[in-house]
Every structure is written in C-alpha cells, then in structure tokens.
Amino acid sequence: AQSVAQPEDQVNVAEGNPLTVKCTYSVSGNPYLFWYVQYPNRGLQFLLKYITGDNLVKGSYGFEAEFNKSQTSFHLKKPSALVSDSALYFCAVREGGGFKTIFGAGTRLFVKA
Amino acid sequence: EAQVTQNPRYLITVTGKKLTVTCSQNMNHEYMSWYRQDPGLGLRQIYYSMNVEVTDKGDVPEGYKVSRKEKRNFPLILESPSPNQTSLYFCASRTAKTGAGDTQYFGPGTRLTVL
Numbered sequence: 001a002q003s004v005a006q007p008e009d010q011v012n013v014a015e016g017n018p019l020t021v022k023c024t025y026s027v028s029g030n031p032y033l034f035w036y037v038q039y040p041n042r043g044l045q046f047l048l049k050y051i052t053g054d055n056l057v058k059g060s061y062g063f064e065a066e067f068n069k070s071q072t073s074f075h076l077k078k079p080s081a082l083v084s085d086s087a088l089y090f091c092a093v094r095e096g097g098g099f100k101t102i103f104g105a106g107t108r109l110f111v112k113a
Numbered sequence: 114e115a116q117v118t119q120n121p122r123y124l125i126t127v128t129g130k131k132l133t134v135t136c137s138q139n140m141n142h143e144y145m146s147w148y149r150q151d152p153g154l155g156l157r158q159i160y161y162s163m164n165v166e167v168t169d170k171g172d173v174p175e176g177y178k179v180s181r182k183e184k185r186n187f188p189l190i191l192e193s194p195s196p197n198q199t200s201l202y203f204c205a206s207r208t209a210k211t212g213a214g215d216t217q218y219f220g221p222g223t224r225l226t227v228l
Contacts, residue, residue: 009153032215043203044156044219051215090155099144099163100171101217103156 002027004093006104013081014112021076021107023091030096033074035065038088038106047089050074051096061085081111115140119204119220126194127228134189134223136204143209145187146171146217147179149200156203162187163209194227201225 003026013019025031032051036044048059050067058064065076074091091104117138126132138145146161148171158171162181176198178190187206191198204220 004155006155034216036219043221044205046216046218049216051212092156097211099161099169100158101146102158103148105153105155 002093002095002098002100002102004091004102004104006089006091006107008107009105010108010110012110012112015083016080019078019081019085019109019111021089021091021109023074023076023104024072025074025091025093026072027093027095029098031074032094032096033065033067034092034094034101035059035063035074035076036090036092038090040087044090047076081109083111083113085109086111115218117204117206117218117220119202119223121223122221123224125226125228128195129193132191132194132225134191134202134204134225136187136189136220137185138187138204138206138218139185140206140208140218141184142206142218143184145181145204145206147177147187147189148203148205149173149198150203150222151200159189159202191225194225196227199225199227 005024034049035047050057055067088106094101120135143164147159148156150156157173160179162168202223205217207217
C-alpha cells in the first residue's frame with residue numbers, strides 16, 4: 001500500500017536561511033513524487049515532481065527536491081527562504097502507471113522576517 | 114487559459130439536503146479526481162475517473178457519488194449530506210500520458226459546511 005509521511009507539522013525558519021521540508025514515502029513500484037504548495041484560501045499549486053532521471057529536481061520559486069531511493073525520501077529544499085514562502089506544503093506519491101495519488105498530512109512553513 | 118473550475122466556492126447547507134458540486138476542466142484530460150482536505154489529514158481521494166463513464170472509489174467514498182458523462186465535467190454529488198462531510202473539496206485533472214506532462218491540476222476548492 002502507498003503511504004506518505006511528513007514528520008513535521010510545522011517548520012520555522014528565518015528569512016534568508018535555508019529551509020527543508022521532509023517527506024518519506026512507501027510504494028511498491030516505481031514512485032512518482034510530487035510537491036504542492038497551498039497559500040491561504042487558495043487551491044494547490046504544483047511545485048515540482050520526480051518521475052525518472054536526475055535525483056535532484058528543480059521546480060518553481062527556487063525550490064528543489066532530492067529523490068533518495070535508499071532512504072525513500074523526497075525532501076523539499078530552498079537555499080534562501082522568503083517570508084512569502086510561508087504556506088502549507090504537501091508531498092504526494094503515486095505508483096508509476098497507477099491512478100491513485102496519496103498525499104501527506106502537510107507541513108506548515110513559517111518564514112520569519 | 115488551462116484551468117479546473119469548481120462551483121460553488123462556498124456552500125452552507127443543512128443535513129439531508131442533496132447538493133452537487135460541479136467540476137470542469139478545459140485541458141482535455143482523461144483523468145479526474147475529487148479530494149477532501151481536513152486539518153491534519155492532508156488530502157484524501159474520494160473518487161476518481163479514468164475517462165467518460167469510467168469511475169472508481171478512492172479512499173473515502175462513503176456518502177458521495179460521482180458521474181462522468183462528458184470528458185470535461187466530473188460533478189460530486191452528496192445525496193444526503195451529514196455534518197462529518199463538512200470539509201474543503203478539491204477537484205483535479207491530469208492527462209493519461211505519463212512523463213513530463215503528468216501533473217495534476219487542481220481547482221480552487223469548495224468549502225462546504227453541513228449544519
């Protein structure tokens with residue numbers, strides 16, 4: 001069965017510092033991994049995905065994520081956080097070729113000026 | 114502009130009063146899904162559809178119905194809403210092709226309150 005864990009409910013970081021939002025997953029086949037961001041009173045916006053290829057994936061707004069197969073992780077990172085990055089972040093996984101996407105519970109990121 | 118639209122955006126109703134939340138996409142996507150978002154639980158899939166007249170249950174289908182009579186539309190039906198269906202609902206669509214274009218697009222959400 002597929003599952004996604006986001007072990008931190010909340011991450012606090014100072015503006016200008018690097019940020020990491022953690023995600024681990026479990027899937028029986030090849031994983032398709034995604035990160036989405038949700039701003040207050042808005043829908044989900046796609047940030048980046050890993051399907052195949054280079055383990056380091058670059059996405060929107062300066063975010064990147066590294067696929068680590070041995071640790072079954074897909075942590076989201078940004079070298080220098082902005083106050084405007086404060087939002088709710090969701091990691092999601094789908095088994096390659098499958099129909100169902102499983103989302104993590106979400107991690108709220110607070111970036112302090 | 115490529116988009117997924119949902120209506121209504123906000124709805125307050127009473128227990129037992131049938132309602133429908135509409136979803137439409139203009140990207141000719143084969144796959145469409147409904148999710149509900151609850152605090153601490155993330156998004157959970159209610160139903161999904163692989164194409165016209167092909168639907169299947171997700172993880173939390175109880176109390177919901179869907180139909181897919183046209184490729185662009187995927188309405189969510191609550192025949193007898195109950196307070197535990199108070200939630201934020203998202204419709205999403207994606208292409209059946211895998212690879213670079215394989216990304217779900219989400220609607221803006223429908224906040225439903227059942228009294």
